[in-house]
Amino acid sequence: MRILRRLRRIDERAHRRATSVGLPSLDPYTPTFVQATDNMAPWFLVAGTLAVTGSPRLRRTAVRAIAAAGLANAASSALKQVVRRPRPHPSAVPAARFPYRDYTSSSFPSGHTAAAVGFATGIGADAPRPLTALVGLLAAVVAASRVHSGVHYPGDVLGGVAVGVGAAAAARMVLPPRPELLFGARAVASPDRGTDPEGANVTVVLNPRAADGGMPTPHVADTTTRIARAMPRARVVTTSADDDVEAVMDEAARGAEVLAVAGGDGTVNTGARAALEHGRPLLVLPDGTLNNFARTLGLDSVDTALEAYRDGRTARVDVGEVDGRIFLNTSSFGSYPRMVERRDRWAERIGKWPAFASALLADLVSVDPTPAVVDGRPTRVWWAFVGNCRYRTHARVPALRENLADGRLDVRVLEARSPFPRLRALADVLLGHRARGGGYTERLAPHLSLTIAARPRLLAVDGEVVEGSSKVHFTKRPAALRVFVPAVSSP
Secondary structure: OHHHHHHHHHHHHHHHHHHHOOOOOOHHHHHHHHHHOHHHHHHHHHHHHHHHHOOHHHHHHHHHHHHHHHHHHHHHHHHHHHOOOOOOOHHHOOOOOOOOOOOOOOOOOOHHHHHHHHHHHHHOOOOOHHHHHHHHHHHHHHHHHHHHOOOOOHHHHHHHHHHHHHHHHHHHHHOOOOHHHHHOOEOEEEOOOOOOOOOOOEEEEEOOOOOOOOOOOOOHHHHHHHHHHHOOOOEEEEOOOOOOHHHHHHHHHHOOOEEEEEEOHHHHHHHHHHHHHHOOOEEEEEOOOOOHHHHHHOOOOHHHHHHHHHHOOEEEEEEEEEOOEEEOOEEEEEOHHHHHHHHHHHHHHHOHHHHHHHHHHHHHHHOOOEEEEEOOEEEEEEEEEEEEOOEOOOOOOOOOEOEOOOOOEEEEEEEOOOOOHHHHHHHHHHHHHHOOOOOEEEEEEOOEEEEOOOOOOEEEEOOEEEEOOOEEEEEEEEEEEEEEOOOOOOO
8 A cells, every 4th residue: 555655646746747848839729639539539530441441451450459449448447447546636737728627537547548559559460550650649649638638647547558558459369460461371482583674575464344244444544554654565455345355365375474464353263274374474463343362462452463573573372173164262052152142242232241141141041952962972052162272261251361372172061951951051150160060061171072963053163153064073283373472472
């Protein structure tokens, strides 16, 4: 108790010194600034901006940071009920600076500081340095303003800092940073190639219909301009609705040293096929609606991809193969192709995970399971997919890969079980391995055999739905495709 009393006296003395320093040009705005930080308003604003305008990595960072701020705020409120420390009396502070008339609530710890530090620490885990510095500066100003305005003692602010750091550490455990979102998935390192900075011997195939499958996208001219500016000597081929895209890709790969493809996952798949056939490195320019493969490589924009070409760093990645077709992301069978179509159609309006849940429910209501023989075992399949390399997520639609050269297929199958097959399928998806005797299975394998007797035998290959044969074999081509990757990409 003696130590606590001494610490309190030191804290009060420090408070008097801090509040005695006047800032005439800023003092009139102190109450407004302090009140503007109520209810975590600035942190919701920053997180919302990142969620709307940021990359997948920044969206994840925003979720982690706002979760840390909310946890810190809740923990501070709980501590205030335990540590009933009176606030500094407003008479000790100039009235122009003190923002509240009610100073009867507990002072320790500073909840505003806790939320600010929690948010800033959560942002700093994997955000760009300028953003980290800006948010950190704002958090420091919030902490300083709590003392300067007379609302808190310095010890209250230090307590808030500790709570905020602890909350950020807890949020990081739940949502750890994903370096693959910044640096790209791991791959087999390949010798850097000396590229012509102006794009000589590079052929770029641009699919202007990649974004919506029908009409040219509005930003085609902008993409073409960026390519021309970065690689003025490159040959750019723009496909039309009447073109055979496979033939165009084949001709482009045959006559160039580097094949570049601007489009979505379907277009990139076609380009990868041509690049493999002619032994060319592939430059992926993400310019479609879904750019999963490009993002997995760490190429989140056309500009990033063009910079990767200038750096000349390449790596080798695995390629999946099914029924003579290659896939870079996933191939699926059963009703999964139709479910993915619904999910993608609804995702723009309601978000990815609500769209997935809605598509799954619609699928279970309207579609019957497909009789099939999977690796020699008869079963009835609601849906299944085979991923090129291991995906991180479980019991849900895969989203991220950490390694693009692990030599394995990620096989996930949802089987129909009686009685009540539809209800049990929903429970299997929601509970995953926790469902007793669950019909949802996951495994890693180098190959998979499948027999489907009834038509239609639909297969989805990197988002393109095709008719499969009665006997289907999935396999891998390890480290078969050479691609350009960012210079910071993990080896």
